[in-house]
Amino acid sequence: MAVTEKAKKRLEYDVVIVGSGPAGAAAARTLVECGWRVAILEKKKLPRYKICSGLIVDRSQNMIEERFGSLPESVFCRPKLLKGARMCPADDTMIEVPAEGSGILNVWRSEFDHWLVQQSGADILDEHEMIDFEGTGDKVDIRVRRTKEAPFLIEASYLIGADGAGSHVRRLLDPDFVKQIRYSIPTQLYCIGTINLEREYYYGFLDPSFSAFYAWLNFKDDYLVYGVAARKGDRIEPYLKKFTEYLEENFQLKIEKVVRKTGCMGSDMGIKGNFILGHDRVLLVGEAAGFMNAFGEGISSALATGHIAAEAILQAKTLKESAISLYRALAEPEQKMTTESWEMARAVAGRGF
Ligand SMILES: Cc1cc2nc3c(=O)[nH]c(=O)nc-3n(C[C@H](O)[C@H](O)[C@H](O)COP(=O)(O)OP(=O)(O)OC[C@H]3O[C@@H](n4cnc5c(N)ncnc54)[C@H](O)[C@@H]3O)c2cc1C
Structure with a gap:
């Protein structure tokens, strides 16, 4: 985790977010709205492909409408609206699960994620990979590499790891925790x-x-x-x-x-209810923290935990408390929701995962 290399240039932000998925976009949106200077690092060129069924459930739709506004037509694919899910247990029956609200929206993740992150108002540094970071008192030094260029440092008050299921931030932060993940x-x-x-x-x-x-x-x-x-x-x-x-x-x-x-x-983190929310000035959100609901629905938790982590950072300044403690308390209902969703999934499937 040591940041050893001499920096060629040095940038400063209040918060650096690694990952331009829905968790990163949600965290950025909340912080930027309150006047914080935020950079989002994304290792791929945007808009980037993301393997996904691209289904946006009612809860995600409501969070997007409330915090980002109405989705543009360019993000949707046909059929735009799904009536629900049909789950087929091993006995060849089909269980119909009707969609909540007006239906499930069907999007291309490349367009959807790009739109969300553009709405966040943060500085978006795509083709910028976070290599490592080091906490230094009340700051975090983050080492970043742009494709084929020399690494440079960004200094920030907080680092948010929104870098998905294989999170590199998580690996650097707690290698022992990572060893238990399947x-x-x-x-x-x-x-x-x-x-x-x-x-x-x-x-x-x-x-x-x-x-x-x-x-x-x-x-x-x-x-x-x-x-x-x-x-x-x-x-x-x-x-x-x-x-x-x-x-x-x-x-x-x-x-x-x-x-x-x-x-x-x-990862099996959500399935097992095995979450890691961060340490000190480094907070993990979305799939990086283990949030993935039953049957692979993860966008709602990514949006929710991104927002909650940002709220915790904002409150920490006002209340003079630690952001990670506030985030742990605020994220409890989200952890419970994920755990309960997998209990429901086990009941439907008649087996564990
Ligand atoms: C097959 C499949 C189908 C799915 N279908 C659905 C669905 O229909 N509906 C639903 O709600 N959920 C679905 N999910 C889950 C959903 O895709 C995830 O839960 C969601 O994308 C998590 O969002 P996130 O923001 O946490 O991370 P991600 O969306 O994974 O974003 C992480 C970003 O971090 C970037 N990154 C990683 N490392 C670095 C680094 N070192 N430096 C810079 N950038 C980095 C990555 O390039 C990536 O863009 C599906 C998942 C899979 C695998």
Whole structure:
């Protein structure tokens, strides 16, 4: 964690946020609104691709409307509104879970996340990767590298790790905590093809032989999107083969072309209720902190915890208390919600994950 390299240049901000997903955008929005100087570091070029079903549930919709305003048409894909989810336990039944509110919105994450982060009002440094950081009393020195350029330092009063499931901030902050995490690799295919399922639903298939987690399917514009997960180190192909054959036999899946196949890192933190909110002047939010609700819904918690962490930082200044203690107290209901959602998921699936 030592920041050893001499800086070529040095920037100063009140808060530096690592990650331009919904958690980072929400934290930035709340801080900027109160006049704080905020930088968001994003290692990829924006707008960036993010593997996701891209479904925005009622709770997320309300938070976005309240804090960011109305989503523009450019973020949506067809069908724009889903009626709900259909969960299929291993016994071949289908449980219908109607959407709350007016329906589930269907977005492309690249456009959605980019719009949110632009609305935040923070300075956005894309293609800037956080390498490491060091706490020095009431400051944090953050070492950053822009593609192919020499690293430089940013000094800030707080660092927020909003860098997702494989969080590098978390790894640097607490390597012992990270050793207990079990990772999985969700893999998703974007296909041109047909299937005998209604486009206005999201489908979850809970037979454990399809996936180490569960298998899913939904529709985005002209793509039929489906995926499975394997534990890190295990092969994904046997799961993909079995699930694809099941869809062919039971729902007449016909694939003309696989346009894209991507994977990412997933953690078991939310499933186990194993959260880490940070230490001292470094706060973790969204998936970096372990917030991921049942059946992979994580955007609502990312938006909520980003906002709560920012609130804790703002209150810490007024109340002269530590931001991390305030954040721990404010985030308790969110932790409870995530834990309870997984209890519900275990009841529906009739098994653990
Ligand atoms: C297959 C799949 C489907 C999903 N479907 C849904 C869904 O339909 N609805 C839903 O609500 N949730 C869904 N989720 C969960 C959702 O994608 C996440 O919970 C959500 O994106 C978490 O937001 P975040 O802001 O915490 O992190 P992320 O959105 O993961 O953003 C983290 C950002 O940090 C950046 N970053 C990482 N390291 C660094 C670094 N060192 N320096 C600079 N930048 C860095 C990354 O590039 C990334 O842009 C799905 C997840 C998966 C895997």
